[in-house]
Amino acid sequence: xxxxxxxxxxxxxxxxxxxxxxxxxxxxxxxxxxxxxxxxxxxxxxxxxxxxxxxxxxxxxxxxxxxxxxxxxxxxxxxxxxxxxxxxxxxxxxxxxxxxxxxxxxxxxxxxxxxxxxxxxxxxxxxxxxxxxxxxxxxxxxxxxxxxxxxxxxxxxxxxxxxxxxxxxxxxxxxxxxxxxxxxxxxxxxxxxxxxxxxxxxxxxxxxxxxxxxxxxxxxxxxxxxxxxxxxxxxxxxxxxxxxxxxxxxxxxxxxxxxxxxxxxxxxxxxxxxxxxxxxxxxxxxxxxxxxxxxxxxxxxxxxxx
Amino acid sequence: xxxxxxxxxxxxxxxxxxxxxxxxxxxxxxxxxxxxxxxxxxxxxxxxxxxxxxxxxxxxxxxxxxxxxxxxxxxxxxxxxxxxxxxxxxxxxxxxxxxxxxxxxxxxxxxxxxxxxxxxxxxxxxxxxxxxxxxxxxxxxxxxxxxxxxxxxxxxxxxxxxxxxxxxxxxxxxxxxxxxxxxxxxxxxxxxxxxxxxxxxxxxxxxxxxxxxxxxxxxxxxxxxxxxxxxxxxxxxx
Numbered sequence: 001x002x003x004x005x006x007x008x009x010x011x012x013x014x015x016x017x018x019x020x021x022x023x024x025x026x027x028x029x030x031x032x033x034x035x036x037x038x039x040x041x042x043x044x045x046x047x048x049x050x051x052x053x054x055x056x057x058x059x060x061x062x063x064x065x066x067x068x069x070x071x072x073x074x075x076x077x078x079x080x081x082x083x084x085x086x087x088x089x090x091x092x093x094x095x096x097x098x099x100x101x102x103x104x105x106x107x108x109x110x111x112x113x114x115x116x117x118x119x120x121x122x123x124x125x126x127x128x129x130x131x132x133x134x135x136x137x138x139x140x141x142x143x144x145x146x147x148x149x150x151x152x153x154x155x156x157x158x159x160x161x162x163x164x165x166x167x168x169x170x171x172x173x174x175x176x177x178x179x180x181x182x183x184x185x186x187x188x189x190x191x192x193x194x195x196x197x198x199x200x201x202x203x204x205x206x207x208x209x210x211x212x213x214x215x216x217x218x219x220x221x222x223x224x225x226x227x228x229x230x231x232x233x234x235x236x237x238x239x240x241x242x243x244x245x246x247x248x249x250x251x252x253x254x255x256x257x258x259x260x261x262x263x264x265x266x267x268x269x270x271x272x273x274x275x276x277x278x279x280x281x282x283x284x285x286x287x288x289x290x291x292x293x294x295x296x297x298x299x300x301x302x303x304x305x306x
Numbered sequence: 307x308x309x310x311x312x313x314x315x316x317x318x319x320x321x322x323x324x325x326x327x328x329x330x331x332x333x334x335x336x337x338x339x340x341x342x343x344x345x346x347x348x349x350x351x352x353x354x355x356x357x358x359x360x361x362x363x364x365x366x367x368x369x370x371x372x373x374x375x376x377x378x379x380x381x382x383x384x385x386x387x388x389x390x391x392x393x394x395x396x397x398x399x400x401x402x403x404x405x406x407x408x409x410x411x412x413x414x415x416x417x418x419x420x421x422x423x424x425x426x427x428x429x430x431x432x433x434x435x436x437x438x439x440x441x442x443x444x445x446x447x448x449x450x451x452x453x454x455x456x457x458x459x460x461x462x463x464x465x466x467x468x469x470x471x472x473x474x475x476x477x478x479x480x481x482x483x484x485x486x487x488x489x490x491x492x493x494x495x496x497x498x499x500x501x502x503x504x505x506x507x508x509x510x511x512x513x514x515x516x517x518x519x520x521x522x523x524x525x526x527x528x529x530x531x532x533x534x535x536x537x538x539x540x541x542x543x544x
Contacts, residue, residue: 217396245396284357285393287377288386289406289456299406303397303435 004101005033005072011131012068012097024066025052030078033070041065041092051081051113054094058087058119066095069112074104074138079111088119088151097129098144100166102136109141116147118154118181125157132165139167146173150181152207158185162197163305170198177238179207187216188305191224191252200229205238205267214242219301220252228256234267243272247304249297307333308354308460308492313363315349315515323349324360325515331460336486336493338506340530345513347496348390351464354494355387356380367460384459384491390468392449395436400448403436407455420451425477442469450481459491467499475499503527 005028010016018024023041026033030050037043040060044053054065071078086092100108118124132140148156154177162169175183189197203212212232220226232240246254260269278300286296308331315324324346331337339347352358354365356377365373372380381387386407404417418428424447434440436448446469453461466482467475479501485493495502503509509527510520519526 279393281389281393282395284377285389286406288355288357288381289403289452290378290381290409291406292378293376299398299402300395303395303402306397 005070008070008072008099008101008131008133009068012070012099012129013066013095014129018066019064022064022066025054027067027069027078027080029070029072029076030080038063040090043067046081046083049081050079051083054082054084056084056086056090056092058089058122060090060092062091062093064093064095068096069098069110071098071100071108071110074102074108074134074136075106077107077109077111079113081113082115084114084116084124086116086118086122086124086154089121090119091123093125093127095127097127097131098142099131099133100140100142101134102132102138102140103134104136105138107139107141108134108136109143111143111145113145114147116149116156118148118150118156120151121153122151123155123157126159128158128160130160130162130166130169132167140165141168142166143170144172146171148173148175148177148183150175150177150183150210152179152181154181156181156183158183160185160187163188163190164192166195166197167193168196170200172200173202175203175212177203177205177207177210177212180209181207182211184213185215187214187218189216189218189226190221190301190305191219191226192221193224194222195224196226197224198227198229200231201242202231203240204233204235205240206235208237210236211239212241216242216244216246217305218244218246218254219249219305220246220254221249223251225253226255228254228258228273230257230271231259231261232269232271233261233263234269235263237264237266238268240267240269241272242270244274245304246275247301248275248277307331307366307368308494309366310350310354311364311366313350313353313360313365315346315353315358315360322515324353327363327512327515327517329510329517329520331492331494333492334486334490336495336505336507337510338495338497338503338508339510339512340496340498340503341512341518346515347512348464350512351387351462351494351496354460355385355462357387386453386456386458386461388449388453388461388463388466390464390496392436392445394438394440394445398436399432400434400436400451401432403448403452404455407452408457420455421448423454423481424448424451425474426451443471443474446470447478450478454481454485454488457489457491461485461489461491461493463493463495463497465496465498467497467502476501479505500531503530
């Protein structure tokens with residue numbers, strides 16, 4: 001593996017190496033660069049379209065699978081369909097994420113369409129980090145779509161991180177949860193320059209005892225802009241909570257469009273949203289400990305996105 | 307030594323919040339400012355720390371005019387300020403604040419020491435975020451612990467008793483009694499509490515933006531306590 005590709009991979013998965021006992025499928029410029037199956041995790045390429053099927057056995061407990069995707073140069077558009085079949089009782093961490101590098105004037109794009117089918121009482125922690133790099137003028141574009149189908153008692157956790165680097169992103173996440181199924185989505189975004197980020201969450205809580213928690217923390221700096229759209233439907237005796245906290249700096253713009261729909265008398269849905277600049281008293285407190293205003297800002301942003 | 311010379315401050319339509327306020331806080335002295343609500347006490351504290359700028363007058367710290375200096379510059383010169391209403395953050399922990407205050411990375415035991423001093427079970431708090439989950443009393447104690455960690459030449463506490471129930475505050479009195487031994491500097495406390503007044507070297511009574519009286523505790527306190535009707539210094543009932 002070339003050094004630049006290796007460093008892109010390390011940044012996406014936030015590790016020096018993929019652990020020896022983990023399954024993986026590394027996708028680079030639309031092709032499978034490397035793959036490994038394990039006893040409980042089988043990865044097979046799709047026959048009808050680009051992408052892979054990942055089967056996780058119910059025997060898998062606290063196991064990991066890595067499926068990073070890399071676009072290493074300008075002028076390439078990657079489109080991939082990945083389906084995850086998680087058997088009942090499985091407990092797995094999926095480290096995904098995407099790195100796009102622009103080294104010319106054409107755009108580098110990645111479109112990843114992921115579907116998760118969680119069996120009863122299965123647990124998935126899905127980590128997805130977006131990274132944009134390179135000195136080219138072409139846009140770095142990442143548009144992920146995620147669908148989650150949670151059988152009774154299943155638990156899906158999604159953590160997405162995009163800190164600088166990506167010029168344009170449109171993230172669409174949908175989930176349908178049955179009895180006692182739970183989903184938690186934690187999103188962190190920081191945009192700068194003229195970047196644009198759109199996030200859309202749509203959750204159907206169809207089962208009694210099902211629950212959803214959407215947490216978005218975002219920072220829009222310079223001339224960047226962001227749009228947060230959430231749509232939570234309580235169709236049973238369920239609980240849903242979404243919160244969107246955004247900090248705007250410079251000429252940054254953030255819009256939040258939360259919707260909650262209760263279609264059942266026992267649906268309990270809450271939405272909280274706050275958008276604003278860094279609070280003056282937070283800056284003053286840290287400055288009173290000896291930090292400069294700039295250092296105080298950095299501390300506050302780092303904590304906010306932690 | 308801190309010296310305020312003819313400090314005046316107005317805010318919008320509210321003229322005369324401070325009217326020609328002058329006083330000094332000598333080195334290694336424990337000075338308490340007391341007086342009725344709305345009298346300008348907190349404004350004085352904020353002006354000394356640099357959070358607000360006076361309309362006129364001068365502030366000297368160790369002989370240097372600091373009136374035009376920023377909050378950061380004053381902090382680095384050795385002025386610390388504990389807020390009356392402590393600020394909450396997302397993602398910043400108690401340990402982060404203590405380390406920022408002390409200016410260095412601390413081992414866990416060292417960082418915890420400051421929390422123990424203000425009566426908190428350190429293990430339960432050191433890694434907690436300084437966010438909305440903390441009660442008013444908890445965050446107030448943390449604010450005091452952070453001020454202790456600064457070990458400044460001048461430590462300002464704005465109503466340390468605010469938000470802490472009377473019973474807990476009695477335990478905190480010990481912290482303030484030993485403060486000078488630890489800090490080796492001057493202490494300026496805004497307070498209504500008789501127990502705090504009792505350990506002051508000097509007391510300044512501020513009312514309606516002006517100093518009504520000031521002097522050694524032995525002279526000022528007896529007058530305050532005689533004036534039972536004065537709302538600004540309630541006596542304790544024990």
